[in-house]
Amino acid sequence: MREARGQSATYERLALAVAEDARLLDLLDGVPEPRRQPNLLFAATRYLNGPVGEPAAFRDWAVRNWTEVAATMTARRTQTNEAARCGVLLPVLARLPQPLALLEVGASAGLCLYPDAYQYRYAGHSRVFGPVDSPVRLRCEVTGPIPLPSRMPEVVWRAGLDLNPLDVTRDDDLRWLEALIWPEHGHRRQRLRAAAGIVRADPPHLVRGDLLADLPRLAARAPREATLVVFHSSVLYQVPAPTRLAFTELVRGLPGHWISNEGAEVFPEIFPEITVPVPADGPQLSVLALDGRPLALAAPHGQRLEWLS
Structure with a gap:
């Protein structure tokens, strides 16, 4: 609720x-x-x-x-694949050593593996980021001292891990993704179809597997000359607490960087030593963190971002 x-x-x-x-x-x-x-x-x-x-x-x-x-x-699973979450990820991805090898845990159909293919506008800032001809145009409301990208990320490898990866070239999988979008959100359905068109033209490498057993093997396939970035959004609430903790230890041992974008109720479990000022009431929020360091609070579908001081 x-x-x-x-x-x-x-x-x-x-x-x-x-x-x-x-x-x-x-x-x-x-x-x-x-x-x-x-x-x-x-x-x-x-x-x-x-x-x-x-x-x-x-x-x-x-x-x-x-x-x-x-x-x-x-x-089925709640595999909401919201491309707008890339608006939350972009300020972090753009600051990492380039080029990037992206590996998403809980990738669904892999729409969030294409942050370089979408166009972005951050409210209050006049600059538009990303390809001018992109059919996916994301708008994110922001507060706080957000570090706007000085460049778009250069992605040279994309892979996803999921217990049940979806394929947007299959009508039934696309219909399930549309069913996951809330009734009032017609703009999100339009965005899903536009992002699916980009993914169909250049499909990512999606692997059916477990976030503990299969992550190291997939991460090892990333090109050595690129910065490995393991990321996930609204995934860990679906697994038991012991699995969350085991995953945290596992991903911390991998090379490269780790971006987590998880619900505020999950964050204290995986980082008990860190306190994040999350309002007790109001809409649900996610905590955006880089290598365990909280950076911002985000709306679950990427529509708002509050950068922490």
Whole structure:
């Protein structure tokens, strides 16, 4: 509910209704615990062409079609692939030694592996960054002393690791990615399609694998002459706490740099020694960090960035 507040009135209403519905909660108990996520329930409903506009219609449809809903929730994952998160990553990527070898953990379809292919505008700043003819134009609201890029990153290698990588050349995978976008966000659906067109023309190397068992082997394939950058956005909340800690130790031992963009509720678990001033109320925020050092607070879909002093 907190994640949807101010972003999707539809999902906020549905989340409140589900939380008070004993029948739906009982049905959700039959879904594997890691899959009992509001976004996954609502996306599965939309993927199956169910109604989400009104809680009563949603509830009646979900109960009648629960076998299909539960099967979709069990088979699928919340693999939101939001290209706008590159607006959060760009100020960090542009400051690292170039060229870059990008490796995204939890890559979904790999749309965030193309920060050099998108165009950026940061509110309050007149300069536009990125290719002038890019069909993907990102706008990010910013506060604080953000270090604007002096150049665009030079990416010479892109790879992604995911338990279930998606392929935007497949209509069904693209339909699932669209179902994950909240109902009111038509601009995000347009952006998804535009970014998918870029990825289709130059597909990244996506590997099906585990973030612990398979990351070192994939990282070793990065070209030696490039700076390896392992990054991830809104991934670690989906794995158990011991896995988060093991991943933190693993990625710290790799060469290059590590960019994490994870929810503020996850950050204290992986960096207990660091305190970040996150508001207790209001919309959910992520903490952007470079090699464990917090740099900024970010909206989950990359639409806002508050650079820390």
